[in-house]
Amino acid sequence: MTETTITEKKKEKPIKWREMAFEERPVLAAGHRLCAGCAAPLVVKFTMMATEDPSICVSSTGCLEVSTTIYPYTAWQTPWVHCAFENAAAVASGIEAGLKALMRKNKIPKRKTNVIAFSGDGGTYDIGVQALSGALERGHNLTYVCYDNSAYENTGIQRSGATPYGAATTTSPGGKVIPGKPEFPKDIVKIAAAHDVQYVATVNVAYPKDFIKKIRKALASDDASFIHAFSPCPLGWRADSSLTIRIAELAVETCMYPLYEVDCGEYRLTKMIKKENKVPVEEFLKTQGRFRHLFKPKRRDDIINDTQKWVDWKWQQLLRLCGVKEE
Template sequence: MANLKELSARPRRLTSGHRLCAGCGAPIVVQQALMAVDDPVVVGCATGCLEVATTIYPYTAWRCSWIHNAFENTAATVSGIEAAYRSLKKQGKIDQEIKFIAFGGDGGTYDIGFQSLSGAMERGHNMVYICYDNGAYMNTGIQRSSATPKGAATTTSPAGRVIPGKPAHRKDLTGIMAAHKIPYVAQVSPSHWNDLVAKVKKAVEVEGPAFINALAPCPRGWRYDPAETVKLARLAVDTCYWPLFEVEEGKWRLTYRPGEKKPLEDFLKPQGRFKHLFTEEQNRPILEELQAYVDKGWEELLKRCED
């Protein structure tokens, strides 16, 4: 495992000069992920912040082969590219080792691209799908997705007088992908770069499909100071809101255990999207419910990892 100094000396595949917001978690995830891959890569991107802000024609921030097709089909698109690679390799027309990585936001992955992702994983393509989960449709202006946590205010689940933010809990996508019984599934956070890089390395090296869910804080959507991105990501891990684990050939393993499990409020309070849960007394039960939800999920995860 390379140290941080060595990693940062590697040529960047996503260059600076892209137009993502200051403090955006997505490019940090992408940089760290691509640092983990030694071979040439072909990257596919779903429509979303990452795509629109890195490739405004005639400019591109990508120094590797890159394609954007549409919103819901990046997994299918990359599966076609990977099939093309296998075909040409079989025919002796190409001999290079090439890796295939798809990036999608939570809207493009949990929601509209879910079928395409499930299909590509089931077919067994040798590709890695990395979801950068910022918990809403940030590119179109912060609309709720099935990755938005309960109680969060978005522009389509506003904190209203009658309905205090999003009514439903998040979809457990990492668990759903593990249920696909693919060779490798993991959850990562940019705050734990060594964990993230090690997992992406495993994911690209494994034979067959791999899925990685990466937390990507969004200063605009979560309503916090852009300087606090990595700190917030760390709080998500330390509160067990976003545990770091992997599922390798069906074996669940916790890759980081917080020294002290912090109260969920430490993660929620700095974010403007949860403000109404703290300022309105009648919303207190939602905070309690969220803590109970995280506790239950954590206990279940620990149990899975012990088995």
């Protein structure tokens, strides 16, 4: 429990793009094998741009891991560790505890070192949720970034607990009887926030300033912090590579993936979408082939409307939590 929120504690520093572009930042080196238009490397890039201290990164098994560290090469310019699929949070916990003990016992020099875990939605929502919950409950000083591309893209686009309602994946195909995933995704951000850690937030690659500010807050917390990063996947979503950022914007404009933070228990909306500016969810769905069966050969208004209702309901919930009244 803290009296002061991270936002109050962490004096905001202006983000100067021009300067940052020329600064030596430990980000992913060029030449990694992620797909064109994949948002995952942007998630890493913006996260690492936000760091002000040395960092150790952990990845769970997934696209990001297999595409950036093909032996004997590596794209990582920070120390980087991969172990398995479901345990990025536990490995990061171990690294944090190890550094803490070694520094306390004067076995290594004392210096602030960020421990940052990157994991996809499969490794976070599903197989890794137990390790994540354990790490959050124990309150290791680490930042866990979930890049949510809403399916097991690495193994060939199977559905996960993050896959949207109605989306077609290889294990929830747009079938003749069941048109795509019949379940709504779980709310991992609320699950994380329910651990009462100091800082939990959603970020989006289309809003880099907001992204970096939030990572800075997460790193400033001396608790475990959780970041949900919306991360379009052109391959799995059957979307044009050039549309990644536009899809990411639509995710926010439709209120399907809102931008907010939970700072010491306080919900705060960081990107208000006014009623009149709120884009119908259909506009988001239409950009991606994984929803094509909702429009062709026959329009599935039932699924589209249910999605819209669900988005509206979640959005109203969030507004209430943030204490925001729609006019």
